Amino acid sequence: MTQSESSAEPIPPFPALFISHGSPDTVIADTQAAAWLKQMAEDLPRPRAIVVASAHFEVSGGVVVSADPKPETIHDFGGFAPELYAMQYPAPGEPELAGRIAGDLREAGFAASAADKRGFDHGVWVPLKLAYPDADVPVVSVSVDPNEGPEHHFRLGQALSELGAEGVLVIGSGSFTHNLGEAFKLLRRGTRLAEVPHWVESFTNWMNERLTASDVDALIDYRSAAPYAVENHPTDEHLLPLYVAMGAAGRHGTARLVHDSAEFGVLAMTMWRFDPPPATAAA
Template identity: 35%
Template sequence: MNPLFLAHGSPMLAVEQNEYSKFLQATGAKLKPDAIVIFTAHWETETVTISSKDDEYETIYDFYGFPDELYQVKYPAKGSTKVAALVGQLLSDKGIPVAYDTTRGLDHGSWTMLKHMFPIADVPVVQISVNPYRSAEEQYQIGEALRSLSEQNILLIGSGVTVHNLRAVKWGQKEPESWAVEFDEWLINRMNELDTKSLFQYEQLAPYAKMAVPRAEHLVPLYIALGSGNPAKAPKVIYRSYEFGTLSYLSLQF
Protein backbone atom coordinates (compact mmCIF):
# COMPACT_ATOMS: atom_id res chain seq x y z
CA MET A 1 0.00 0.00 0.00
CA ASN A 2 2.25 2.77 -1.31
CA PRO A 3 2.05 6.13 0.51
CA LEU A 4 0.72 9.07 -1.50
CA PHE A 5 1.12 12.82 -1.58
CA LEU A 6 -2.02 14.37 -3.04
CA ALA A 7 -2.80 17.99 -3.81
CA HIS A 8 -6.10 19.00 -2.26
CA GLY A 9 -6.40 22.25 -4.19
CA SER A 10 -9.55 24.32 -3.91
CA PRO A 11 -12.46 23.18 -1.69
CA MET A 12 -14.55 23.22 -4.90
CA LEU A 13 -12.80 19.97 -5.79
CA ALA A 14 -15.47 18.23 -3.72
CA VAL A 15 -18.25 19.13 -6.15
CA GLU A 16 -16.37 19.49 -9.43
CA GLN A 17 -15.94 16.91 -12.16
CA ASN A 18 -12.63 17.61 -13.87
CA GLU A 19 -9.44 15.81 -14.82
CA TYR A 20 -8.13 15.84 -11.28
CA SER A 21 -11.33 14.55 -9.68
CA LYS A 22 -11.40 11.78 -12.29
CA PHE A 23 -7.80 10.95 -11.39
CA LEU A 24 -8.73 10.69 -7.70
CA GLN A 25 -11.69 8.47 -8.52
CA ALA A 26 -9.55 6.16 -10.65
CA THR A 27 -6.83 6.06 -7.99
CA GLY A 28 -9.26 5.19 -5.22
CA ALA A 29 -10.89 2.47 -7.32
CA LYS A 30 -7.53 0.64 -7.50
CA LEU A 31 -6.97 0.69 -3.75
CA LYS A 32 -8.47 -1.49 -1.04
CA PRO A 33 -6.92 -0.24 2.20
CA ASP A 34 -8.04 -1.42 5.61
CA ALA A 35 -7.64 2.14 6.91
CA ILE A 36 -6.43 5.59 5.83
CA VAL A 37 -3.99 7.74 7.78
CA ILE A 38 -4.02 11.29 6.42
CA PHE A 39 -1.82 14.24 7.38
CA THR A 40 -3.70 17.41 6.51
CA ALA A 41 -2.25 20.87 5.99
CA HIS A 42 -5.39 22.36 7.50
CA TRP A 43 -4.83 21.09 11.03
CA GLU A 44 -1.87 22.65 12.81
CA THR A 45 -0.72 21.77 16.32
CA GLU A 46 2.63 21.94 18.12
CA THR A 47 2.53 18.23 19.02
CA VAL A 48 1.61 15.58 16.45
CA THR A 49 -2.08 15.11 17.21
CA ILE A 50 -3.99 12.02 16.12
CA SER A 51 -7.76 11.76 15.71
CA SER A 52 -8.89 8.91 17.94
CA LYS A 53 -12.53 7.91 17.66
CA ASP A 54 -14.60 5.04 16.31
CA ASP A 55 -17.78 6.91 15.51
CA GLU A 56 -18.59 9.13 12.55
CA TYR A 57 -16.68 12.35 11.91
CA GLU A 58 -18.34 15.73 11.55
CA THR A 59 -17.63 17.33 8.16
CA ILE A 60 -15.83 20.63 8.81
CA TYR A 61 -16.35 23.53 6.37
CA ASP A 62 -13.13 25.40 7.15
CA PHE A 63 -13.55 27.98 4.38
CA TYR A 64 -15.96 30.75 3.47
CA GLY A 65 -17.45 32.49 0.44
CA PHE A 66 -18.11 29.37 -1.64
CA PRO A 67 -21.39 28.23 -3.29
CA ASP A 68 -24.09 26.83 -1.01
CA GLU A 69 -23.85 23.37 -2.57
CA LEU A 70 -20.38 22.92 -1.11
CA TYR A 71 -21.72 23.35 2.43
CA GLN A 72 -24.26 20.56 1.85
CA VAL A 73 -21.59 17.94 1.16
CA LYS A 74 -21.12 15.35 3.90
CA TYR A 75 -18.40 12.75 4.19
CA PRO A 76 -19.56 10.37 6.95
CA ALA A 77 -16.36 8.37 7.43
CA LYS A 78 -15.69 6.74 10.77
CA GLY A 79 -12.46 6.76 12.71
CA SER A 80 -10.47 3.93 14.27
CA THR A 81 -9.08 4.10 17.80
CA LYS A 82 -7.14 0.91 17.05
CA VAL A 83 -5.27 2.47 14.10
CA ALA A 84 -4.84 5.74 16.02
CA ALA A 85 -3.18 3.82 18.86
CA LEU A 86 -0.93 1.99 16.39
CA VAL A 87 0.20 5.27 14.80
CA GLY A 88 0.78 6.80 18.21
CA GLN A 89 2.88 3.86 19.33
CA LEU A 90 5.02 3.89 16.19
CA LEU A 91 5.74 7.59 16.63
CA SER A 92 6.38 7.29 20.36
CA ASP A 93 8.79 4.43 19.75
CA LYS A 94 10.91 6.87 17.71
CA GLY A 95 10.81 9.52 20.41
CA ILE A 96 8.18 11.68 18.69
CA PRO A 97 5.64 13.00 21.24
CA VAL A 98 1.97 12.57 20.33
CA ALA A 99 -1.43 13.70 21.56
CA TYR A 100 -4.91 12.41 20.77
CA ASP A 101 -8.07 14.27 19.77
CA THR A 102 -11.48 12.66 20.22
CA THR A 103 -13.77 15.41 18.93
CA ARG A 104 -12.39 17.16 15.83
CA GLY A 105 -14.07 16.45 12.49
CA LEU A 106 -12.56 16.00 9.03
CA ASP A 107 -11.35 19.25 7.48
CA HIS A 108 -11.38 20.00 3.77
CA GLY A 109 -7.76 18.90 3.42
CA SER A 110 -9.15 15.41 3.92
CA TRP A 111 -12.77 15.06 2.87
CA THR A 112 -12.69 16.90 -0.46
CA MET A 113 -10.31 14.26 -1.83
CA LEU A 114 -11.57 11.23 0.05
CA LYS A 115 -15.08 11.91 -1.24
CA HIS A 116 -13.81 11.11 -4.74
CA MET A 117 -11.45 8.30 -3.81
CA PHE A 118 -13.71 6.37 -1.46
CA PRO A 119 -17.18 7.81 -2.14
CA ILE A 120 -19.18 5.54 0.18
CA ALA A 121 -16.93 6.43 3.13
CA ASP A 122 -16.51 2.80 4.14
CA VAL A 123 -12.79 2.97 5.00
CA PRO A 124 -11.84 4.10 8.53
CA VAL A 125 -9.92 7.39 8.58
CA VAL A 126 -7.34 8.62 11.07
CA GLN A 127 -6.58 12.30 10.55
CA ILE A 128 -3.29 13.76 11.83
CA SER A 129 -2.10 17.32 12.35
CA VAL A 130 1.06 19.01 11.10
CA ASN A 131 3.49 21.45 12.64
CA PRO A 132 4.93 23.75 9.93
CA TYR A 133 7.64 25.00 12.29
CA ARG A 134 9.48 21.68 12.37
CA SER A 135 12.37 21.33 9.92
CA ALA A 136 11.93 19.43 6.67
CA GLU A 137 14.14 16.67 8.07
CA GLU A 138 11.93 16.35 11.16
CA GLN A 139 8.85 16.05 8.92
CA TYR A 140 10.61 13.28 7.00
CA GLN A 141 11.36 11.50 10.27
CA ILE A 142 7.68 11.51 11.21
CA GLY A 143 6.93 9.69 7.98
CA GLU A 144 9.93 7.41 8.49
CA ALA A 145 8.48 6.25 11.81
CA LEU A 146 5.32 5.13 9.99
CA ARG A 147 6.88 3.12 7.15
CA SER A 148 5.50 -0.15 8.48
CA LEU A 149 1.90 1.02 7.94
CA SER A 150 2.11 0.11 4.25
CA GLU A 151 2.89 -3.49 5.22
CA GLN A 152 -0.32 -3.54 7.25
CA ASN A 153 -2.48 -2.43 4.30
CA ILE A 154 -2.91 1.06 5.73
CA LEU A 155 -2.80 3.91 3.21
CA LEU A 156 -0.82 6.93 4.32
CA ILE A 157 -1.72 10.17 2.51
CA GLY A 158 0.01 13.52 2.79
CA SER A 159 -2.59 16.13 1.83
CA GLY A 160 -1.14 19.48 0.82
CA VAL A 161 0.13 21.50 -2.16
CA THR A 162 3.71 22.00 -3.34
CA VAL A 163 3.26 25.48 -4.83
CA HIS A 164 0.75 27.29 -2.62
CA ASN A 165 0.87 31.09 -2.70
CA LEU A 166 -2.66 32.46 -2.80
CA ARG A 167 -1.34 35.99 -3.31
CA ALA A 168 0.29 34.87 -6.56
CA VAL A 169 -2.69 33.12 -8.19
CA LYS A 170 -3.71 34.32 -11.65
CA TRP A 171 -7.46 33.90 -11.78
CA GLY A 172 -8.59 32.33 -15.03
CA GLN A 173 -5.04 31.69 -16.28
CA LYS A 174 -4.61 28.21 -17.71
CA GLU A 175 -0.90 28.23 -18.48
CA PRO A 176 1.36 27.79 -15.42
CA GLU A 177 3.85 30.43 -14.40
CA SER A 178 7.41 29.32 -15.18
CA TRP A 179 8.63 29.81 -11.60
CA ALA A 180 5.96 27.45 -10.25
CA VAL A 181 6.95 24.77 -12.75
CA GLU A 182 10.63 25.28 -11.96
CA PHE A 183 10.10 24.81 -8.23
CA ASP A 184 8.19 21.55 -8.79
CA GLU A 185 10.84 20.36 -11.23
CA TRP A 186 13.51 20.90 -8.59
CA LEU A 187 11.56 18.83 -6.07
CA ILE A 188 10.95 16.03 -8.57
CA ASN A 189 14.57 15.92 -9.69
CA ARG A 190 15.92 15.83 -6.13
CA MET A 191 13.49 13.06 -5.21
CA ASN A 192 14.43 11.08 -8.33
CA GLU A 193 18.08 11.37 -7.29
CA LEU A 194 17.19 10.27 -3.73
CA ASP A 195 18.88 13.50 -2.64
CA THR A 196 17.26 14.01 0.74
CA LYS A 197 20.14 16.22 1.89
CA SER A 198 19.21 18.87 -0.69
CA LEU A 199 15.49 18.37 -0.11
CA PHE A 200 15.97 19.13 3.59
CA GLN A 201 17.51 22.46 2.51
CA TYR A 202 14.88 23.39 -0.06
CA GLU A 203 14.47 26.87 1.44
CA GLN A 204 18.07 27.70 0.56
CA LEU A 205 18.54 25.57 -2.58
CA ALA A 206 15.25 25.37 -4.50
CA PRO A 207 14.50 28.05 -7.11
CA TYR A 208 11.71 30.42 -6.10
CA ALA A 209 11.27 28.61 -2.76
CA LYS A 210 9.97 31.67 -0.93
CA MET A 211 7.55 32.43 -3.74
CA ALA A 212 6.27 28.85 -3.95
CA VAL A 213 6.17 28.24 -0.20
CA PRO A 214 5.54 31.48 1.68
CA ARG A 215 4.50 29.29 4.63
CA ALA A 216 5.36 25.60 4.99
CA GLU A 217 2.09 24.04 6.17
CA HIS A 218 1.05 22.83 2.69
CA LEU A 219 4.48 21.41 1.86
CA VAL A 220 4.91 19.54 5.16
CA PRO A 221 2.69 16.59 4.10
CA LEU A 222 4.99 15.95 1.11
CA TYR A 223 7.97 15.38 3.39
CA ILE A 224 5.96 13.14 5.70
CA ALA A 225 4.74 11.02 2.80
CA LEU A 226 8.25 10.91 1.34
CA GLY A 227 9.67 9.69 4.64
CA SER A 228 7.05 6.95 4.87
CA GLY A 229 8.00 5.51 1.47
CA ASN A 230 10.81 3.25 0.34
CA PRO A 231 14.04 5.28 0.76
CA ALA A 232 15.78 3.31 -1.99
CA LYS A 233 13.10 3.92 -4.59
CA ALA A 234 12.39 7.13 -6.49
CA PRO A 235 8.79 8.34 -6.22
CA LYS A 236 6.41 8.25 -9.14
CA VAL A 237 4.64 11.37 -10.40
CA ILE A 238 1.03 10.20 -10.74
CA TYR A 239 -0.60 13.52 -11.60
CA ARG A 240 0.55 17.02 -12.50
CA SER A 241 -1.29 20.14 -13.56
CA TYR A 242 -1.67 23.77 -12.51
CA GLU A 243 -4.68 25.94 -11.81
CA PHE A 244 -4.83 29.75 -11.86
CA GLY A 245 -1.26 29.92 -13.12
CA THR A 246 0.46 28.92 -9.90
CA LEU A 247 -1.58 26.45 -7.83
CA SER A 248 0.13 23.08 -8.25
CA TYR A 249 -1.71 19.74 -8.41
CA LEU A 250 1.51 17.73 -8.37
CA SER A 251 0.78 14.33 -6.80
CA LEU A 252 3.17 11.48 -6.09
CA GLN A 253 3.32 7.85 -5.09
CA PHE A 254 6.16 6.65 -2.87
Protein backbone atom coordinates (compact mmCIF):
# COMPACT_ATOMS: atom_id res chain seq x y z
CA MET A 1 0.00 0.00 0.00
CA THR A 2 1.36 3.42 -0.92
CA GLN A 3 1.48 6.34 1.48
CA SER A 4 -1.28 8.11 -0.45
CA GLU A 5 -3.47 5.01 -0.25
CA SER A 6 -2.91 4.57 3.48
CA SER A 7 -3.79 8.21 4.19
CA ALA A 8 -6.89 8.30 2.00
CA GLU A 9 -10.07 9.29 3.79
CA PRO A 10 -12.54 6.40 4.09
CA ILE A 11 -15.77 6.90 2.18
CA PRO A 12 -18.68 7.23 4.62
CA PRO A 13 -21.61 4.84 4.22
CA PHE A 14 -23.99 5.70 1.43
CA PRO A 15 -27.38 7.02 2.41
CA ALA A 16 -30.54 5.40 1.14
CA LEU A 17 -32.91 7.48 -0.98
CA PHE A 18 -36.63 7.54 -1.55
CA ILE A 19 -37.49 8.89 -4.99
CA SER A 20 -40.89 9.81 -6.36
CA HIS A 21 -40.37 8.79 -9.99
CA GLY A 22 -43.58 10.34 -11.30
CA SER A 23 -45.06 9.56 -14.69
CA PRO A 24 -42.84 7.97 -17.35
CA ASP A 25 -42.40 11.29 -19.15
CA THR A 26 -40.51 12.69 -16.17
CA VAL A 27 -37.43 11.68 -18.15
CA ILE A 28 -38.20 14.30 -20.82
CA ALA A 29 -40.22 16.79 -18.77
CA ASP A 30 -39.12 20.27 -17.72
CA THR A 31 -40.15 19.92 -14.08
CA GLN A 32 -38.67 20.64 -10.68
CA ALA A 33 -38.48 16.93 -9.92
CA ALA A 34 -36.62 16.15 -13.16
CA ALA A 35 -34.17 18.96 -12.44
CA TRP A 36 -33.49 17.55 -8.97
CA LEU A 37 -32.94 14.05 -10.32
CA LYS A 38 -30.44 15.40 -12.86
CA GLN A 39 -28.25 16.75 -10.05
CA MET A 40 -28.90 13.98 -7.51
CA ALA A 41 -25.60 12.19 -8.11
CA GLU A 42 -23.59 15.38 -7.55
CA ASP A 43 -24.10 15.09 -3.79
CA LEU A 44 -22.93 11.47 -3.61
CA PRO A 45 -19.69 9.56 -4.21
CA ARG A 46 -19.83 7.29 -7.21
CA PRO A 47 -21.56 4.06 -6.12
CA ARG A 48 -20.14 0.70 -7.09
CA ALA A 49 -23.71 -0.50 -7.67
CA ILE A 50 -27.30 0.67 -7.25
CA VAL A 51 -30.11 -1.38 -5.74
CA VAL A 52 -33.62 -0.19 -6.53
CA ALA A 53 -36.83 -1.34 -4.85
CA SER A 54 -39.40 -0.30 -7.46
CA ALA A 55 -43.14 0.02 -6.99
CA HIS A 56 -43.54 -1.48 -10.47
CA PHE A 57 -41.74 -4.70 -9.59
CA GLU A 58 -44.57 -6.43 -7.72
CA VAL A 59 -44.24 -10.01 -6.49
CA SER A 60 -46.61 -11.65 -4.00
CA GLY A 61 -45.46 -14.17 -1.43
CA GLY A 62 -41.74 -13.48 -1.55
CA VAL A 63 -38.97 -11.20 -2.73
CA VAL A 64 -37.34 -11.47 -6.15
CA VAL A 65 -33.96 -9.89 -6.92
CA SER A 66 -33.01 -9.28 -10.54
CA ALA A 67 -29.89 -11.21 -11.54
CA ASP A 68 -29.76 -10.68 -15.29
CA PRO A 69 -26.28 -9.51 -16.39
CA LYS A 70 -27.81 -7.45 -19.23
CA PRO A 71 -31.29 -6.33 -18.18
CA GLU A 72 -33.64 -5.06 -20.86
CA THR A 73 -35.42 -1.71 -20.67
CA ILE A 74 -39.13 -2.29 -20.05
CA HIS A 75 -41.61 0.22 -21.48
CA ASP A 76 -44.39 -0.64 -19.05
CA PHE A 77 -46.78 2.19 -19.91
CA GLY A 78 -49.07 3.37 -22.68
CA GLY A 79 -50.25 6.61 -24.24
CA PHE A 80 -47.04 8.62 -23.88
CA ALA A 81 -44.73 10.32 -26.40
CA PRO A 82 -43.26 7.94 -29.00
CA GLU A 83 -39.72 8.92 -28.06
CA LEU A 84 -40.15 7.30 -24.65
CA TYR A 85 -40.65 3.88 -26.25
CA ALA A 86 -37.33 4.21 -28.08
CA MET A 87 -35.37 5.01 -24.94
CA GLN A 88 -32.98 2.44 -23.54
CA TYR A 89 -31.09 2.28 -20.25
CA PRO A 90 -28.31 -0.25 -20.90
CA ALA A 91 -26.78 -0.37 -17.42
CA PRO A 92 -25.38 -3.79 -16.54
CA GLY A 93 -26.81 -6.00 -13.86
CA GLU A 94 -24.67 -7.65 -11.19
CA PRO A 95 -25.66 -11.31 -10.69
CA GLU A 96 -23.18 -11.86 -7.86
CA LEU A 97 -24.60 -8.97 -5.84
CA ALA A 98 -28.14 -10.15 -6.60
CA GLY A 99 -27.35 -13.60 -5.26
CA ARG A 100 -25.80 -12.16 -2.14
CA ILE A 101 -28.86 -9.93 -1.52
CA ALA A 102 -31.22 -12.87 -1.95
CA GLY A 103 -29.14 -14.84 0.56
CA ASP A 104 -29.17 -11.98 3.08
CA LEU A 105 -32.93 -11.71 2.73
CA ARG A 106 -33.38 -15.44 3.33
CA GLU A 107 -31.24 -15.19 6.46
CA ALA A 108 -33.54 -12.38 7.61
CA GLY A 109 -36.57 -14.65 7.21
CA PHE A 110 -37.82 -13.66 3.76
CA ALA A 111 -38.70 -16.09 1.00
CA ALA A 112 -36.25 -14.64 -1.51
CA SER A 113 -34.72 -15.69 -4.79
CA ALA A 114 -32.54 -14.26 -7.54
CA ALA A 115 -34.01 -14.45 -11.05
CA ASP A 116 -32.82 -13.47 -14.49
CA LYS A 117 -34.94 -12.17 -17.39
CA ARG A 118 -36.14 -9.29 -15.27
CA GLY A 119 -35.47 -5.92 -16.89
CA PHE A 120 -35.65 -2.34 -15.69
CA ASP A 121 -39.23 -1.07 -15.30
CA HIS A 122 -39.80 2.67 -15.55
CA GLY A 123 -39.59 3.03 -11.77
CA VAL A 124 -35.94 2.05 -12.21
CA TRP A 125 -34.78 3.47 -15.53
CA VAL A 126 -36.64 6.80 -15.64
CA PRO A 127 -34.96 8.32 -12.53
CA LEU A 128 -31.62 6.63 -13.21
CA LYS A 129 -31.50 7.91 -16.78
CA LEU A 130 -31.65 11.42 -15.31
CA ALA A 131 -29.30 10.82 -12.37
CA TYR A 132 -26.78 8.46 -14.04
CA PRO A 133 -27.25 9.07 -17.78
CA ASP A 134 -24.11 7.14 -18.80
CA ALA A 135 -25.72 3.90 -17.52
CA ASP A 136 -22.29 2.72 -16.36
CA VAL A 137 -23.17 1.75 -12.78
CA PRO A 138 -24.49 -1.82 -12.25
CA VAL A 139 -28.13 -1.94 -11.18
CA VAL A 140 -30.07 -4.62 -9.30
CA SER A 141 -33.84 -4.47 -8.79
CA VAL A 142 -35.71 -5.73 -5.71
CA SER A 143 -39.44 -6.45 -5.72
CA VAL A 144 -42.12 -5.16 -3.39
CA ASP A 145 -45.06 -7.23 -2.20
CA PRO A 146 -48.46 -5.53 -2.70
CA ASN A 147 -50.01 -7.89 -0.15
CA GLU A 148 -47.59 -6.90 2.60
CA GLY A 149 -47.51 -3.58 4.39
CA PRO A 150 -44.99 -1.01 5.60
CA GLU A 151 -43.56 -3.11 8.45
CA HIS A 152 -42.64 -5.93 6.04
CA HIS A 153 -40.87 -3.50 3.73
CA PHE A 154 -39.11 -1.70 6.58
CA ARG A 155 -37.68 -5.06 7.66
CA LEU A 156 -36.73 -5.76 4.05
CA GLY A 157 -34.80 -2.49 4.03
CA GLN A 158 -33.08 -3.40 7.28
CA ALA A 159 -31.85 -6.61 5.64
CA LEU A 160 -30.16 -4.38 3.03
CA SER A 161 -28.60 -2.03 5.58
CA GLU A 162 -25.03 -3.30 5.21
CA LEU A 163 -24.91 -2.38 1.53
CA GLY A 164 -24.37 1.33 2.12
CA ALA A 165 -21.06 0.70 3.88
CA GLU A 166 -19.97 -1.32 0.83
CA GLY A 167 -20.47 1.53 -1.62
CA VAL A 168 -23.94 0.46 -2.78
CA LEU A 169 -26.68 3.05 -3.16
CA VAL A 170 -30.12 1.76 -2.10
CA ILE A 171 -33.09 3.56 -3.66
CA GLY A 172 -36.78 3.14 -3.02
CA SER A 173 -38.60 4.31 -6.16
CA GLY A 174 -42.31 5.02 -5.82
CA SER A 175 -44.53 8.02 -5.24
CA PHE A 176 -45.19 10.05 -2.10
CA THR A 177 -48.83 10.25 -3.16
CA HIS A 178 -50.41 8.15 -5.90
CA ASN A 179 -54.07 8.62 -6.69
CA LEU A 180 -53.94 7.89 -10.41
CA GLY A 181 -57.68 8.33 -10.91
CA GLU A 182 -57.44 11.96 -9.84
CA ALA A 183 -54.12 12.47 -11.62
CA PHE A 184 -55.46 11.22 -14.97
CA LYS A 185 -58.29 13.75 -14.83
CA LEU A 186 -55.74 16.55 -14.70
CA LEU A 187 -53.35 14.81 -17.08
CA ARG A 188 -56.03 14.80 -19.78
CA ARG A 189 -56.46 18.54 -19.27
CA GLY A 190 -52.70 19.10 -19.51
CA THR A 191 -52.63 20.84 -16.13
CA ARG A 192 -49.32 19.59 -14.74
CA LEU A 193 -49.06 22.65 -12.50
CA ALA A 194 -52.50 22.29 -10.93
CA GLU A 195 -53.06 23.51 -7.39
CA VAL A 196 -52.41 20.98 -4.64
CA PRO A 197 -55.72 20.09 -2.94
CA HIS A 198 -56.03 20.18 0.82
CA TRP A 199 -56.31 16.38 1.15
CA VAL A 200 -52.93 15.95 -0.51
CA GLU A 201 -51.33 18.76 1.46
CA SER A 202 -52.64 17.40 4.76
CA PHE A 203 -51.25 13.96 4.05
CA THR A 204 -47.83 15.11 2.86
CA ASN A 205 -47.45 17.49 5.81
CA TRP A 206 -48.19 14.65 8.23
CA MET A 207 -45.76 12.30 6.51
CA ASN A 208 -43.02 14.91 6.36
CA GLU A 209 -43.43 15.74 10.04
CA ARG A 210 -43.29 12.08 11.07
CA LEU A 211 -40.25 11.45 8.84
CA THR A 212 -38.41 14.46 10.27
CA ALA A 213 -39.14 13.19 13.77
CA SER A 214 -38.02 9.64 12.83
CA ASP A 215 -41.35 8.39 14.17
CA VAL A 216 -41.05 4.94 12.64
CA ASP A 217 -44.00 3.45 14.52
CA ALA A 218 -46.41 6.14 13.35
CA LEU A 219 -45.15 5.89 9.79
CA ILE A 220 -45.61 2.14 9.74
CA ASP A 221 -49.20 2.72 10.91
CA TYR A 222 -49.72 5.53 8.35
CA ARG A 223 -52.81 3.95 6.83
CA SER A 224 -54.69 4.37 10.11
CA ALA A 225 -52.89 7.41 11.50
CA ALA A 226 -52.28 9.77 8.56
CA PRO A 227 -55.03 12.10 7.33
CA TYR A 228 -56.47 11.14 3.93
CA ALA A 229 -54.16 8.11 3.68
CA VAL A 230 -56.53 6.06 1.54
CA GLU A 231 -57.38 9.01 -0.69
CA ASN A 232 -53.68 9.53 -1.44
CA HIS A 233 -52.88 5.83 -1.71
CA PRO A 234 -55.93 3.80 -2.77
CA THR A 235 -53.38 0.98 -2.89
CA ASP A 236 -50.06 1.45 -1.18
CA GLU A 237 -47.53 -0.24 -3.49
CA HIS A 238 -46.11 3.17 -4.48
CA LEU A 239 -45.39 4.12 -0.87
CA LEU A 240 -43.83 0.79 0.10
CA PRO A 241 -40.41 1.68 -1.40
CA LEU A 242 -40.23 4.52 1.13
CA TYR A 243 -40.11 1.96 3.93
CA VAL A 244 -37.38 -0.01 2.17
CA ALA A 245 -35.24 3.14 2.04
CA MET A 246 -36.03 3.96 5.68
CA GLY A 247 -35.08 0.47 6.80
CA ALA A 248 -31.85 0.48 4.81
CA ALA A 249 -30.61 3.33 7.04
CA GLY A 250 -31.62 1.52 10.25
CA ARG A 251 -34.24 2.34 12.86
CA HIS A 252 -31.99 5.11 14.23
CA GLY A 253 -31.09 6.63 10.88
CA THR A 254 -31.73 10.29 10.19
CA ALA A 255 -34.13 11.55 7.54
CA ARG A 256 -33.70 14.68 5.44
CA LEU A 257 -36.14 16.14 2.95
CA VAL A 258 -34.19 16.79 -0.26
CA HIS A 259 -36.92 17.72 -2.73
CA ASP A 260 -40.57 18.72 -2.52
CA SER A 261 -42.78 19.55 -5.50
CA ALA A 262 -46.06 18.36 -6.97
CA GLU A 263 -47.39 17.54 -10.42
CA PHE A 264 -51.01 17.41 -11.60
CA GLY A 265 -51.88 18.67 -8.12
CA VAL A 266 -52.22 15.21 -6.62
CA LEU A 267 -48.82 13.61 -7.35
CA ALA A 268 -46.38 14.68 -4.64
CA MET A 269 -42.86 14.34 -6.05
CA THR A 270 -41.30 14.39 -2.59
CA MET A 271 -37.80 12.89 -2.17
CA TRP A 272 -36.10 11.88 1.08
CA ARG A 273 -32.55 10.96 2.06
CA PHE A 274 -31.91 8.52 4.92
CA ASP A 275 -28.47 8.47 6.51
CA PRO A 276 -27.39 5.58 8.73
CA PRO A 277 -26.51 6.32 12.36
CA PRO A 278 -22.90 6.70 13.44
CA ALA A 279 -21.05 3.40 13.79
CA THR A 280 -21.28 3.67 17.59
CA ALA A 281 -25.10 3.75 17.52
CA ALA A 282 -27.35 0.75 17.32
CA ALA A 283 -28.94 0.38 13.86
